[in-house]
Amino acid sequence: MVSAPLLEFVGVGFAYQPKHPVLTGVTLRIEAGQRLAVVGPNGGGKTTLFRLAAGALRPASGQIAVTGSPVRHSRAGLRALRQQVQLVLQDPDDQLFSANVWQDVSFGPVNLGLPAEQVRRRCDAALAALGVSAIADRPTHLLSYGQRKRVAIAGAVAMRPRLLILDEPTAGLDPAGVETLLQTLHDLHAAGTTVVLSTHDVDLAFRWADAVAVVSGGGVRTVPTADGLADGPLLAAAHLAPAWAPLVHRLLDRIPDLAGTRPHAAAELAALLDNTAPGGRPPQGTGAHRDHGNGDDACGAVAAP
Numbered sequence: 001m002v003s004a005p006l007l008e009f010v011g012v013g014f015a016y017q018p019k020h021p022v023l024t025g026v027t028l029r030i031e032a033g034q035r036l037a038v039v040g041p042n043g044g045g046k047t048t049l050f051r052l053a054a055g056a057l058r059p060a061s062g063q064i065a066v067t068g069s070p071v072r073h074s075r076a077g078l079r080a081l082r083q084q085v086q087l088v089l090q091d092p093d094d095q096l097f098s099a100n101v102w103q104d105v106s107f108g109p110v111n112l113g114l115p116a117e118q119v120r121r122r123c124d125a126a127l128a129a130l131g132v133s134a135i136a137d138r139p140t141h142l143l144s145y146g147q148r149k150r151v152a153i154a155g156a157v158a159m160r161p162r163l164l165i166l167d168e169p170t171a172g173l174d175p176a177g178v179e180t181l182l183q184t185l186h187d188l189h190a191a192g193t194t195v196v197l198s199t200h201d202v203d204l205a206f207r208w209a210d211a212v213a214v215v216s217g218g219g220v221r222t223v224p225t226a227d228g229l230a231d232g233p234l235l236a237a238a239h240l241a242p243a244w245a246p247l248v249h250r251l252l253d254r255i256p257d258l259a260g261t262r263p264h265a266a267a268e269l270a271a272l273l274d275n276t277a278p279g280g281r282p283p284q285g286t287g288a289h290r291d292h293g294n295g296d297d298a299c300g301a302v303a304a305p
């Protein structure tokens with residue numbers, strides 16, 4: 001028997017205003033354990049898709065189900081949904097409203113009615129996972145943008161969701177902050193959380209995701225990462241250019257000495273080429289690694305671009 005996906009959209013349509021549909025007939029499966037990157041043009045409907053998944057919006061048509069059970073928008077239904085699916089909004093100021101970091105991160109678990117000791121354990125773990133334990137007592141309004149982003153994610157993580165959805169989590173972070181966040185998402189995924197994020201950065205999507213969902217023209221199309229992020233026409237519809245890595249990996253596979261190498265950063269590619277250029281060293285110890293065919297060549301320990 002084929003098991004139900006963790007989250008499924010079947011024929012979902014949504015419009016904020018009756019004559020202007022944002023999503024039409026969306027069908028999407030998010031499997032447990034997946035890392036899905038959602039890409040699409042500004043105004044394409046990514047945030048709308050996420051709000052529907054988190055129960056904040058109700059579909060005008062079609063159905064959304066979590067592990068085969070249709071989402072109910074009653075108070076009890078949404079409470080149950082929040083324990084499975086957590087959405088982190090793009091702007092942390094839309095999410096943080098308590099006086100200090102600890103109160104904000106503990107808000108969800110306290111609302112679930114968990115015993116104080118469990119709330120404390122969940123919050124301690126979430127704050128540590130996001131690297132913000134040291135600022136637990138700080139007023140949220142005094143935090144930097146990057147800190148507020150991490151605290152907003154910690155609040156979602158403290159709910160221990162099976163599916164964590166992040167709307168443009170890397171927007172506005174500096175490169176080191178992006179790398180730290182990717183490592184955190186890698187760790188959460190390794191611990192069993194299914195993670196979905198939206199981004200306009202195709203190179204980041206290529207390094208991080210197993211699959212890519214392209215939102216455009218009211219629809220959503222899911223494709224394997226390497227194929228999707230090298231597909232010019234598909235990406236053009238999302239106002240994006242192809243990622244460089246899948247294109248370069250295909251070319252490297254045609255060079256016998258470099259076949260199977262998978263550089264994910266310009267410096268790794270340069271080192272590979274330098275080592276194989278006439279008079280260079282053999283391609284070893286470059287940091288780039290070979291794809292052993294298990295499809296899992298994207299990892300959390302990513303090099304800076």
Ligand SMILES: Nc1ncnc2c1ncn2[C@@H]1O[C@H](COP(=O)(O)OP(=O)(O)OP(=O)(O)O)[C@@H](O)[C@H]1O
Nearest residue numbers: 016017022040041042043044045046047048049215
């Ligand atoms: N509350 C709202 N009321 C009316 N229209 C809305 C509302 N929120 C979003 N829209 C419209 O719905 C469409 C999809 O917006 P959405 O925010 O889902 O896109 P997005 O893909 O997340 O965009 P971006 O990449 O710019 O964040 C846009 O045309 C937007 O103007």
